[in-house]
Amino acid sequence: MAKILTSHVGSLPRTQKVVDFIFARENEKPYDQAAFDAAMTEAVDETVRKQVEAGVDIVSDGETSKISYATYVKDRYTGFSGDSERNAPADLKMFPSFLQRLADDGGTPQYARPKCTGEVRSKGQDELMKDINNLKSAMAKHGVERGFMNAASPGVISLFLQNDFYGSREAYLAALADAMKAEYETIVANGLDLQLDCPDLALSRHMLFTDLSDDEFVKVADMHVEALNHALSDVPQDRVRVHICWGNYEGPHCCDIAMDKVFSTLMATKSRYVLFETSNPRHAHEWTTFRDRKAEIPDDKVLVPGVVDTTTNFVEHPELVAQRIERFEGIVGADRVIAGSDCGFGTFAGFGAVDPDIAYAKLAALSEGAALAGKNS
Known part of the structure; x- marks a missing residue:
């Protein structure tokens, strides 16, 4: 019998009070900063309590104060203004009637996506420290030993906040890596694990680089990893989590690049923990990539497969969750598997396909599935 730890990708549903404050800031409307800060502290406390109640071992702050996992950087770093082009994923373009239905139903989030129009520099770590202190306080109150905090990778920033200043993609990535380095180090220095969100390693294939071949795209993704690893040069590898995904939306996903194509790229990240999707119907079969390429998985890597989906309101049966976990236990052993989610439940503030109560039921x-898998191992 082994204990299978549980975690998730990071973002969780926000209350309407939190959403209202975030969008007041987003839309540059007046708001009371002290009231904003108090609302975030209260919400993080409740978010951690709910995670503990659901049996989550390694918790996050739910990305409560952030408008989204990538574009929050525009509020914490200089150099961003104007608006970036919107690139609908290629699979949605293949089905225009479905894309229109999403738009008509409010199925696409609304938030600012400025371009990089100047030198990217940190405005300081004050906002980050508020997030860190909120999470650590809630962890202490609810008796949680391990927590993690999300941060945007250089590559995902370059995906959503496109470059209109630096001379090349390489130069932009290098500038982002240098700018983000202190954020990454601050998170770890304060006793939390660091999670880098890297959908650029998969999603950007069918969102931004549709004109490239898969092999050409992999070269771009490898360049993104090189920038990321540079930014992590002074962060202990055993404190780093990296999440790859193909886009946290219900859709055809028939243009997704295969895990087999980006497997080596993912394994090259300076991370102990790799989080990836294995529950949604387009990637559930790809557990076999890990089985078939087991020899290429570094001995120090811990696999964190998504064993619950984050785009539907089905609540997975614990037996199914256990089966999904056990597949990966059979590959690397129970001590190198943590049960996770496919993606976040609150990727963008005020937007999410899954009902908040159902998210915690998932x-x-x-957690129930992880307990079953632990009994069987």
């Missing part, structure tokens, strides 16, 4: 099912 996390409870994840």
